Amino acid sequence: MLTPLWTICRRELASYFATPVALVFIVVFLALSAALTFFVGNFFVRGQADLQSFFMWHPWLYLFLIPAMTMRLWAEEHKTGTIEMLLTLPMPLPAIVLGKFLAAWLFTGLALALTFPIWIAVNVLGRPDNGVIIASYFGSFLMAGAFLSIGACLSAVTKNQVIAFVLTACLCFLFTVSGSPVILAFFSGWAPEGLLSLVAGLSFLEHFQAIMRGVVDVRDGFYFLSVITLFLFMNTVIVEWRKA
Amino acid sequence: MTNAIEISGLTKRFGPILAVDHVSFSVTQGEVLGFLGPNGAGKSTSMKMITGFLRPDAGRSQICGHDMDSDPLAAKRKIGYLPEGAPAYGDMTPASYLKFIADARGLTGAKRAQGLEDAIARSHLEHVLYQPIETLSKGFKRRVGLAQAILHNPPVLVLDEPTDGLDPNQKHEVRQMIRDMAAEKCIIISTHILEEVNAICSRALIIAKGKIVADGTPHDLETRSPYHNAVTVVTAPQALEDMVALLKALPDVATLDIEDQPDSHGCVKVTAFPQEDRMIINQISAALQGCELPVREMTVERGRLEDVFRQVTLSDAHNAA
Structure with missing residues (x-):
């Protein structure tokens, strides 16, 4: 199980770097996160030694960058026919699904790690709470994983990458804002209290903001890991189902 | 001794269309089975089920005694498969692609090195090893596909249209390659080029509308032609x-x-x-x-295979209609 997983993961990672995908993703992610932090987030004006104005943009950056990264994951294999190669190799399907996901997650982790200059900057300028920053990085990484698992799953549905992108962006958006007043207003009034709190509890934003504030709760981490597990499981089922 | 490939009652339905209809046959080591049929007859669908890419609606395929349904990994290990059109990751080079396949097939150490060396030599890929696959010509792409199929020296080879779109020299080379391996392996190739059947196959199986309509040596089939001995x-x-x-x-x-x-x-x-x-x-x-x-x-x-082909595939269509 582990050897095939690592084989797939290595190939996927190599393919990010063999194409301009890696370069474009990293450059855009770094440039946008810096621009948003300094110009829109008013990093300097706030005059506070923390990275709130940096991390608060992550859900929105992921919202359109991650679907762009995951849209090819399975759709391209179906389009080019390589799926036929991949699924006739003697490897268990869960290992292939996990390997592809892990490669995307590690890659996103790399992009996230490359934002380290801003962490150095804030430490030079003041005395931030580095515990909160580490927790936020960790939370951002977990949230990216949740976005990625949704993208991977939906990419398996179609061989059209545009459709995969749009579907992923929509579902990720719903997950991100499900705790917002607009969405909750839609449910309140007719839906039972239980459903209302369930929908509110699905929000990526709520869980991430909790971690960002430095309130490290196991439940927030557990939430993101559950989302990842659920969508990767569905990913496996969809790939298996499309064989029939 | 068990047959290398044992297919029984393989059936596949796509919506209202019965693509493959209770196909059964077996192939032993040393046989080169030519899988013939008009386009859309169910050749590729059958091959996809034999290799475990598609799940059949009914029937089973056994590869060297391993059932594709109950023990897919063991069965898949015994097969080398060239899918139709020889798909490969375009951004990889033949070298990195073949290494990936070797790893995916769990080859290690000397076996891996030997497998890679043999596959590359047999498919004459030495000069393009470090060019991205998407920049290669159709002939080379096909050879990359063949190289990955024979990499682990499998007892069973399933090749879907291995010479489609190649020039006459390349066709000759691929056929020579298949002939060289014929004795020690069990090979199924699909084709709609009938001369190819005469050139390399020890047995031909004609399929039309998802059913087997003829099965025999190319010579047997030729005798069914009205032109035989004319x-x-x-x-x-x-x-x-x-x-x-x-x-x-x-x-x-x-x-x-x-x-x-x-x-x-x-x-x-x-x-x-x-x-x-x-x-x-x-x-x-x-x-x-x-x-x-x-x-x-x-x-x-001698009798023309084309005539037999037309006779059995068209008469079947008439019967159905």
């Missing part, structure tokens, strides 16, 4: 009438086919079909010796 005589136009009269008089000649339009050499052609199971060449040559009729050419037809 004799064609090429003669001058002015002698045509006498020739027809002479051939008609022979007891074992059943019917004649006359082409009275002179060809580019100014010659006309008469084909004599024998009564069932008769050889008529001796009678005809004896009769011709005794007369003064001009004969430019005389040939015994």
Whole structure:
């Protein structure tokens, strides 16, 4: 199980770097996160030694960058026919699904790690709470994983990458804002209290903001890991189902 | 000894279309089975089920005794598969792609190095090893596909249209490669090029509308052609009438086919079909010796696979309709 997983993961990672995908993703992610932090987030004006104005943009950056990264994951294999190669190799399907996901997650982790200059900057300028920053990085990484698992799953549905992108962006958006007043207003009034709190509890934003504030709760981490597990499981089922 | 490939009752339905309809056959080591059929007959679908890419609606496929449904990994290990169109990751080079396949197949150490070396040498990929696959010509892409199929030296090879789109030299090379491996392996190739069947297959299986309509050696199939053992005589136009009269008089000649339009050499052609199971060449040559009729050419037809192919695939279509 582990050897095939690592084989797939290595190939996927190599393919990010063999194409301009890696370069474009990293450059855009770094440039946008810096621009948003300094110009829109008013990093300097706030005059506070923390990275709130940096991390608060992550859900929105992921919202359109991650679907762009995951849209090819399975759709391209179906389009080019390589799926036929991949699924006739003697490897268990869960290992292939996990390997592809892990490669995307590690890659996103790399992009996230490359934002380290801003962490150095804030430490030079003041005395931030580095515990909160580490927790936020960790939370951002977990949230990216949740976005990625949704993208991977939906990419398996179609061989059209545009459709995969749009579907992923929509579902990720719903997950991100499900705790917002607009969405909750839609449910309140007719839906039972239980459903209302369930929908509110699905929000990526709520869980991430909790971690960002430095309130490290196991439940927030557990939430993101559950989302990842659920969508990767569905990913496996969809790939298996499309064989029939 | 168990058969290398044992297929029984394989069935696949796509919506209202019955793509493969209870196909059963077995192939042993040393056989090269040519899988023939018109486009859309179910060749590729059958191959996809044999290799475990598609799950059949009914029936089972066993590879070297391993059931594809209950023990897919063991069965897949025994197969080398070239899917239709030889798909490969375009951004990889043949070297990195083949290494990936070797790892995915769990080859390690000396076995891995040997497998890579052999596959690369056999498919003549030495000069393109470090060019991205998407920049390679169709012929090289096909060879990359073949190289990955034989990398782990599998006892069973399933090749879907291995020579499709190649130039005559490349076709020859691929056929030579298949011939070289034939003795030690069990090979299924699909094709719609009939000369290929004569060139490399020890057995041909014709499939139409998802059903097997003919199964035998290429020679067996040729004997089912009306042209089998027919004799064609090429003669001058002015002698045509006498020739027809002479051939008609022979007891074992059943019917004649006359082409009275002179060809580019100014010659006309008469084909004599024998009564069932008769050889008529001796009678005809004896009769011709005794007369003064001009004969430019005389040939015994072996029977054409194309005719048999058309006969069995079209008659089936008529029956269905």
